[in-house]
Amino acid sequence: MTPPPDFTIHVHDSLAAIGREAWDACAAPTGDPFVSYDFLHACEASLSAAPRQGWGPRHLSLRDADDRVLGVMPLYLKGNSQGEYVFDHAWAEAYERAGGRYYPKLLGAVPFTPASGPRFLNHPDADPATVRQALIQGALGLTEQTGVSSLHVNFPTRAEWEAMGEADMIRRQDMQYVWRNNGYQTFDDFLVALSSNRRKTIRRERRDAQAGLEIRVLTGAEITEDHWDAFFAFYMDTGSRKWGRPYLTRDFFSMVGQTMADRVALVMAFRDETPIAGALNFIGRDALYGRQWGALEEVPFLHFELCYYQAIDFAISRGLSRVEAGAQGEHKIARGYLPSPVYSAHWIADPALRTPVARYVEQERAGVDAEIAAMTAYLSPYRTAD
Known part of the structure; x- marks a missing residue:
């Protein structure tokens, strides 16, 4: 001892x-x-x-x-x-x-x-x-x-x-669900590795989720306090409905933005320049880690688009070996995230x-x-x- x-x-x-x-x-x-x-x-x-x-x-x-x-x-x-x-x-x-x-x-x-x-x-x-x-x-x-x-x-x-x-x-x-990059150069390369039914489903989900919206992935100096204000509203809404009491304070997001914005990938969905949903990721040396998500507007498949598909796109673009999407969620398997021990x-x-x-x-x-x-x-x- x-x-x-x-x-x-x-x-x-x-x-x-x-x-x-x-x-x-x-x-x-x-x-x-x-x-x-x-x-x-x-x-x-x-x-x-x-x-x-x-x-x-x-x-x-x-x-x-x-x-x-x-x-x-x-x-x-x-x-x-x-x-x-x-x-x-x-x-x-x-x-x-x-x-x-x-x-x-x-x-x-x-x-x-x-x-x-x-x-x-x-x-x-x-x-x-x-x-x-x-x-x-x-x-x-x-x-x-x-x-x-x-x-x-x-x-x-x-x-x-x-x-x-x-x-x-x-x-x-x-166990958790992890997407692994098998040397993909593009998202389409990843889709080719899937069954034909899953390829069709994912393409449809992405098309429906993106309709009428602009999706932006922000990192570093691109992230402003206005973005954190919007994301905190998403986080509080989702957290209050799912957990009863969200854990993180508004100050947490500002502090992260001030000290480690280059290790943050903030995915935001905008409708007519108004942010309606977002997903927060952290960038590791060889992995992207999905953390919080939230939305103020119900859009079919938007959760999958912001949390899973955009994360895969980002990981491929950065040459990262995997995306860890956090706890729970068997539905992640159909999106290419396979069970892995923790x-x-x-x-x-x-x-x-x-x-x-x-x-x-x-x-x-x-x-x-x-x-x-x-x-x-x-x-x-x-x-x-x-």
Whole structure:
């Protein structure tokens, strides 16, 4: 439960306490926009992920004897399970019915972001495996020290997931839907890879969605505060109808626009110069990540056009290898997004809860593997080889 000799773990109640330079020295080499200082700081500074919303920062830094930061981990003391996308509400209810106290818990994750990526970030001069092991043990040690019920790490990489399993954390698996770029040069190249029925359907959906509208993909300096005003209205309308309480504040979008607009692809639909719908994407080193969407006008197939087809177009134009379209949505399969595993890992202090959860997760993992295989075999829109 302790870091290797000559390394120390420090706990910080804000990202600013670690600092942009030290954090991004570890985060920037990953190419992942969500673990960047700018994204995580926007979550905190905008009060989207704040203690009163159930997100209390407990970020870790790993330092050597000269106080140099060799690794960092985004970590939060959670007072609820909202905004996580790995669902443990049933565990919490069962434990509390039995007289236990599930909250608070510790969560290693990016707030409100069901996108797989690194959770244990190392400086390029440090050994990744050593840093990862030290941060895992540091997080487990903080769980024990603070007396909370559990530690959870959501949407890590597979290598991190396996390493946490070696540290006796419970490994859970789910799935999301991912479009992969098989060397396509144009959207039509992608369509050629599909069955003839799916080609026809997608062309019709795109034609119907675009009728009477202008679709623009904005990035960098093209994105103005007026665009963010419009998008926030879309986000609030959709969020209020689907979730009851949207998570992100208006300030979050301005902060992202000020600090990382070059890593944003904002797809907007206009009718007579009036924006009516939009989809927000973040650009990674080799992937496009779909995040929020919203619309103030009902247009057939517009959701598919802005969230899926425009994302594919953009990824092809940038030479990106994949589009990750976020949580849930079996309807994505018919649009070329195939099921792919995503991971989480969990440490539960009380054996009375840990044992049944471990048993359940093992069965669940086998079921997810079987479901991925069946969906890929029977629902894939891609042409089979002759």
